[in-house]
Amino acid sequence: MDFISSDLASYIEQHTSKESELLHQLNRETHLKVLIPRMLSGHLQGRVLSMFSHMIKPKNILEIGTYTGYSAICLSEGLAVGGVIDTVDINEELTPIITKYWEKAGIIDSVQLHLGNALDIIPRLNKAYDLVFIDADKENYSAYYDLVFKKMPVGGIILADNVLWSGNVLQEPNEMTESTKAIVDFNTKVQNDSRVENVLMPIRDGLMVLRKISD
Numbered sequence: 001m002d003f004i005s006s007d008l009a010s011y012i013e014q015h016t017s018k019e020s021e022l023l024h025q026l027n028r029e030t031h032l033k034v035l036i037p038r039m040l041s042g043h044l045q046g047r048v049l050s051m052f053s054h055m056i057k058p059k060n061i062l063e064i065g066t067y068t069g070y071s072a073i074c075l076s077e078g079l080a081v082g083g084v085i086d087t088v089d090i091n092e093e094l095t096p097i098i099t100k101y102w103e104k105a106g107i108i109d110s111v112q113l114h115l116g117n118a119l120d121i122i123p124r125l126n127k128a129y130d131l132v133f134i135d136a137d138k139e140n141y142s143a144y145y146d147l148v149f150k151k152m153p154v155g156g157i158i159l160a161d162n163v164l165w166s167g168n169v170l171q172e173p174n175e176m177t178e179s180t181k182a183i184v185d186f187n188t189k190v191q192n193d194s195r196v197e198n199v200l201m202p203i204r205d206g207l208m209v210l211r212k213i214s215d
């Protein structure tokens with residue numbers, strides 16, 4: 001579901017910095033060759049991720065849900081000198097397309113792909129993350145939030161994608177799928193968590209932006 005008209009969406013993209021030629025190619029190749037290409041962040045959200053990263057200048061970024069590597073490239077754009085991205089995905093089949101584009105983007109040395117279930121991998125990552133992007137299976141958003149929270153300093157930022165879930169968050173509880181319920185539970189959980197300040201931004205499918213204010 002699109003929350004704004006296609007004319008307005010075009011206007012917004014026309015007044016947002018272009019995606020690079022490389023990101024444009026990755027976007028196209030994903031649409032031609034990979035299942036469920038709408039999962040890719042795309043032009044507008046990609047520029048939003050890049051903008052956040054530039055504002056934060058993170059030393060360490062954790063991304064949960066790599067897919068074809070588009071959002072990792074966008075997030076890498078604002079990394080501090082010597083900064084690193086750890087990114088986790090359960091799908092091993094996407095590695096060739098991911099590495100091809102990360103090499104072309106010149107970020108292959110600053111990004112580490114961890115293959116496997118994020119629930120197993122995150123506890124093994126011993127770093128402090130100043131920026132986290134949660135974008136994998138919706139059923140585990142609350143679990144990912146709890147796992148990453150401990151690894152973040154006060155002032156750290158979490159971005160969680162698809163929190164409007166095509167508008168399905170407004171459904172009656174008995175109509176909701178498991179994914180919808182999980183997103184609704186996540187949104188309620190963070191709204192009630194006094195350790196964070198949060199803004200639900202109506203960007204694309206909904207981007208929850210959280211700032212950790214206490215441990």
Ligand code: SAH
Pocket residue numbers: 039040041042064065066067068069070071072088089090091116117118119135136137
């Ligand atoms: N961040 C990407 C899109 C991610 S799509 C972008 O914006 O372009 C969601 C990804 O989560 C898929 O690639 C899927 O394989 C991955 N995923 C789903 N369940 C997972 C799990 N339990 N652990 C790790 N990755 C998972």
Ligand code: CA
Pocket residue numbers: 039041135161162
């Ligand atoms: Ca997403």
